[in-house]
Amino acid sequence: MGLKSSNLQRSADPSRGDKATVLEENSSDAAPAGRKARSRVIVETTTPKPASAADDVETLYRERRSLLLYVASRKFRIPESDAENLVQEVFLSFLQTGTKIDNVRAWLVAAMCNASRHYWRARGRTESLPEDFGDHADTRSLGLADQFALNMTIRQAVQYLPERCQETLRLHYFEGHSAGEVARVLETTSRYAEKLIHNCLNRVREVYKKISAVSP
Amino acid sequence: MMVGERHYDEETLLSFLAQDDPNAEHLSNCAECREKLDSFRLIAEALADEATWDETPISDTPNPDTIATLRTFADRMATEDAQAELYLQDLLDGTRDAWMSNLRHHPEYRTPGVVRKLIETIPSALDTMPRDAVELTALATEIADHLDPATSTPDTVSRLRGAAWRERAYALFYTGDYAAAERALCASESHFIESSVNEYDLARVGVVRALVERGLEKTESAISAARTSADVFAAFGDLSRIASARLAEAHLLFTLGDFGAAAAILGSLELQLQSSEVVDTHARVLGTLGFCCWKLGRIEEALHYHEAAAILLDELGVRTESVRVRWNVACILASEGRMVEAQSRFESVHAEFRLLGMTSAATLVTLDMAELLLANRKFEAVEKICRDAMRSFEAAGIPYTVRALTALSYMKEAARERTATPSLAKHVREYLTRLPHEANLLFAPPPE
Numbered sequence: 001m002g003l004k005s006s007n008l009q010r011s012a013d014p015s016r017g018d019k020a021t022v023l024e025e026n027s028s029d030a031a032p033a034g035r036k037a038r039s040r041v042i043v044e045t046t047t048p049k050p051a052s053a054a055d056d057v058e059t060l061y062r063e064r065r066s067l068l069l070y071v072a073s074r075k076f077r078i079p080e081s082d083a084e085n086l087v088q089e090v091f092l093s094f095l096q097t098g099t100k101i102d103n104v105r106a107w108l109v110a111a112m113c114n115a116s117r118h119y120w121r122a123r124g125r126t127e128s129l130p131e132d133f134g135d136h137a138d139t140r141s142l143g144l145a146d147q148f149a150l151n152m153t154i155r156q157a158v159q160y161l162p163e164r165c166q167e168t169l170r171l172h173y174f175e176g177h178s179a180g181e182v183a184r185v186l187e188t189t190s191r192y193a194e195k196l197i198h199n200c201l202n203r204v205r206e207v208y209k210k211i212s213a214v215s216p
Numbered sequence: 217m218m219v220g221e222r223h224y225d226e227e228t229l230l231s232f233l234a235q236d237d238p239n240a241e242h243l244s245n246c247a248e249c250r251e252k253l254d255s256f257r258l259i260a261e262a263l264a265d266e267a268t269w270d271e272t273p274i275s276d277t278p279n280p281d282t283i284a285t286l287r288t289f290a291d292r293m294a295t296e297d298a299q300a301e302l303y304l305q306d307l308l309d310g311t312r313d314a315w316m317s318n319l320r321h322h323p324e325y326r327t328p329g330v331v332r333k334l335i336e337t338i339p340s341a342l343d344t345m346p347r348d349a350v351e352l353t354a355l356a357t358e359i360a361d362h363l364d365p366a367t368s369t370p371d372t373v374s375r376l377r378g379a380a381w382r383e384r385a386y387a388l389f390y391t392g393d394y395a396a397a398e399r400a401l402c403a404s405e406s407h408f409i410e411s412s413v414n415e416y417d418l419a420r421v422g423v424v425r426a427l428v429e430r431g432l433e434k435t436e437s438a439i440s441a442a443r444t445s446a447d448v449f450a451a452f453g454d455l456s457r458i459a460s461a462r463l464a465e466a467h468l469l470f471t472l473g474d475f476g477a478a479a480a481i482l483g484s485l486e487l488q489l490q491s492s493e494v495v496d497t498h499a500r501v502l503g504t505l506g507f508c509c510w511k512l513g514r515i516e517e518a519l520h521y522h523e524a525a526a527i528l529l530d531e532l533g534v535r536t537e538s539v540r541v542r543w544n545v546a547c548i549l550a551s552e553g554r555m556v557e558a559q560s561r562f563e564s565v566h567a568e569f570r571l572l573g574m575t576s577a578a579t580l581v582t583l584d585m586a587e588l589l590l591a592n593r594k595f596e597a598v599e600k601i602c603r604d605a606m607r608s609f610e611a612a613g614i615p616y617t618v619r620a621l622t623a624l625s626y627m628k629e630a631a632r633e634r635t636a637t638p639s640l641a642k643h644v645r646e647y648l649t650r651l652p653h654e655a656n657l658l659f660a661p662p663p664e
Contacts, residue, residue: 052290054288066274096372115412119412158263198227205255
């Protein structure tokens with residue numbers, strides 16, 4: 001088998017039995033439960049016979065696409081049509097690494113950041129770069145994949161909250177308003193606004209926990 | 217407020233959010249409360265991120281064109297690799313002098329699959345026949361450099377060229393041709409720079425660069441290359457390679473005599489490795505950290521790290537290596553004048569090597585013991601050590617037995633005449649250490 005297969009096969013630690021188990025490890029991507037459920041079915045139905053390299057890469061793509069797309073389009077503000085091309089580039093690169101990858105998700109996320117930086121560098125002369133565009137790998141990135149996955153899940157969790165709660169959290173945490181300022185916008189007392197901020201944060205944490213529990 | 221005098225309630229925890237380091241006694245002792253506060257903190261950070269409030273939908277449907285491209289590419293690689301397995305048997309037929317000629321007569325061997333397969337064979341060739349490995353990299357670069365980029369995806373050929381030249385650089389470094397290795401590194405980098413996803417590959421080149429530049433005494437530049445690579449590997453979550461890069465940096469610091477800085481790097485790396493599954497790397501780091509502590513005069517730590525490395529190697533079933541590490545422990549004890557402990561350790565290591573059938577290593581251990589004994593003028597014991605060692609060599613019948621016997625016989629006679637010294641034992645040991653690699657090396661007594 002070739003480089004790619006060595007990559008994917010090495011991930012398929014014999015002690016774990018099959019590829020499905022491996023693809024599920026470290027996974028907390030915040031894709032909607034429906035899509036995740038679909039992915040799981042695909043994984044489980046392919047378990048009995050050894051998957052080909054093509055099957056492996058397709059499964060991996062389905063598992064990780066949302067997170068990678070999120071990184072490109074949200075972190076690096078790359079248009080989605082171009083971001084999809086970058087996702088493809090990253091997977092093609094992954095297939096050709098020719099070495100054991102310790103942490104597939106972290107590798108893919110870091111490679112996506114790399115591809116995104118390259119994208120903007122190539123356009124650097126004609127377009128203004130995003131403010132947080134970095135020239136090199138993010139050195140605090142041992143948990144970068146986790147951070148993006150968390151942000152993606154929180155984005156999803158917020159959408160489950162009542163509108164008033166969303167507004168409260170946005171005003172306080174994103175726009176940086178104090179409890180008193182939030183109270184003025186919401187036409188309530190500071191004490192109540194403070195309580196609302198705490199309650200809403202607690203609620204988003206609860207929803208986050210539920211989403212994480214159903215994600216593989 | 218504490219809930220049931222046990223944990224903080226959520227409101228109290230949330231009130232801690234605004235404080236960088238809340239001064240709460242319970243918090244420092246309660247993992248559960250700390251974890252909960254951390255999760256609130258992470259969520260609050262995510263809520264401050266612009267992306268969280270961006271309502272533009274992200275497509276959730278996998279792109280069929282991407283899937284088709286990836287599947288086609290994976291299948292194509294698998295086909296190329298299977299074909300390359302067959303080609304490789306013919307390409308590498310005969311001695312290495314014939315390989316390039318075989319390639320010239322068979323243009324069909326010039327495929328990406330053959331380059332990948334050649335690269336796969338290089339590590340084992342380096343272990344067994346480094347010159348073969350260099351020739352394998354010559355074949356890989358020759359093929360890769362002449363592949364037509366138009367026949368594959370945009371970056372495939374530049375990646376293959378970069379990888380082939382990186383392997384060549386390492387093989388040349390391994391065989392001591394540092395100048396050629398440095399040129400190969402430049403070639404590798406220039407190819408990888410052409411591809412759009414290249415940070416990881418360039419970091420791998422960076423580790424080889426650190427090794428090569430160490431050989432060229434460009435220490436500062438080598439340290440910089442190792443550090444940059446380690447940072448990139450951290451971004452890619454590759455702990456094994458972080459360890460390789462950090463070890464390279466530590467060895468460079470050794471050459472500068474900066475054991476303190478090296479110990480700091482290795483100590484931090486060791487902490488990271490404690491919860492990892494890369495046990496062999498962890499053992500290597502522990503051993504190096506032990507050496508570093510020894511150089512810093514932190515003897516108890518040095519002994520501790522060596523012992524820990526030996527335990528991990530035992531767990532991995534690499535008994536020969538764990539005994540070698542324990543041998544280091546005995547040497548450290550001897551160097552510190554802890555003769556009784558050292559003697560007992562040497563005896564135990566000697567017995568282990570005998571059990572493993574490692575005659576040469578076992579003899580070298582007895583010569584360490586002889587050095588200690590001669591310091592105490594115990595000539596009869598040394599005579600016996602020499603006799604036993606000679607019997608072992610005779611029984612083993614290894615190619616350099618005769619030369620080993622000459623050296624041991626010389627030392628036995630010196631012990632019998634009460635003229636043997638610790639430095640003679642050291643001299644004989646150094647000779648026997650070189651013999652397996654230089655079988656024709658003649659024994660010469662040490663200068664008076």
